[in-house]
Amino acid sequence: MGILVPERTKLHLAMIVCQLGYAGNHIIMKTALNMGISMLVLPVYRNIVALVALVPFAYFLEKRNRPPISTSLLLQFFFLGLIGLTCNQGFYLLGLSNTSATFASATENSVPAITFLMASIFRMEQVHLNRKDGLAKVLGTVSSVAGSLVITLYEGPTLFGSNLRSHQSYFSLSLGNDEGKSWSLGCIYLIGHCLCWSSWIVLQTPVLKKYPARLSITSYTYFFSVFQFLVLAALFEKGSQVWIVSSTDELFTIFYTGLVASAMTYAIQMIIGAVLIVAGLYLVVWGKSKERKFDEEKPSVSENSNGESSRHASLIQPLLPTSST
Secondary structure, eight states: OOOOOOHHHHHHHHHHHHHHHHHHHHHHHHHHHHHTOOTTHHHHHHHHHHHHHHHHHHHHHTTTTOOOOOHHHHHHHHHHHIIIIIIHHHHHHHHHHHSOHHHHHHHGGGHHHHHHHHHHHTTSSOOOTTSHHHHHHHHHHHHHHHHHHHHHHOOOOOSSSSSOOOHHHHHHHHHOOTTSOOHHHHHHHHHHHHHHHHHHHHHHHHHHHHOOOHHHHHHHHHHHHHHHHHHHHHHHOOSSGGGOOOSHHHHHHHHIIIIIIIIIHHHHHHHHHHHHHHHHHHHHHHHHHHHHHHHHHSOOEEEOTTSOEEEOOOSSSOSSOOOOO
């Protein structure tokens, strides 16, 4: 006899798995960059793995609901791939290579706030400043952005050790070190990564209205991103040696980032989105039925022959006045 798990528990577990997948992605990607893997070759392999994993599901699950494709839609998919994957992943890798996995993970907490701000600017999100919910949205957005700025700009004292950093070591850390790393430049790259991610989320809304096949849209965006990274790699990577996967660690990184950080986490988010949609539709239907029941039980006002208002029949007052004999 199987154990029945509540749907709410399943959603929480799915989100935990999703966040664990992203957390592991930060650490594994940082390790791969430290091993010297190319920042242009890695996204090519990663997106190919994600594309191969998503295409079968997109083809079979959305075969009957997929609208016909057009040149305009292909252009929109191209730009979604450019902003949401190519620029997004590119800025992330550049920022991660100059900072740390913990810092990269912390800056991504500003993505919901930036997304809300963009949606408000483009009139996709309503903000009512005269209501508590509107003020809560604004305060949450300001707090999130302020926290990201503090993490990015503030240089506090050393937590472990008796000596504070000297001004010389601080500036060498900000401007670069012997390996050509720059913490400040990495912060800028990560901000660009968050902006691209938020823009990708906002730009998907009008595209989904025209082409409501999410897995297919994602497959197209991964396809165009692979093509875009191939062009960049052909321009900036010289020699064929960078394309050779020389260790099992690099192979593990490619499959983890492609399957877990891209394909699986997106599938989990799709499941949660579908559940929320079904729950929303159920609440709408339930609300309509309650509203209809309330209208039926509410006594309506009508006028009798004398022009006076009277109510529906009840045990106390009948529908029609009794006729006099």
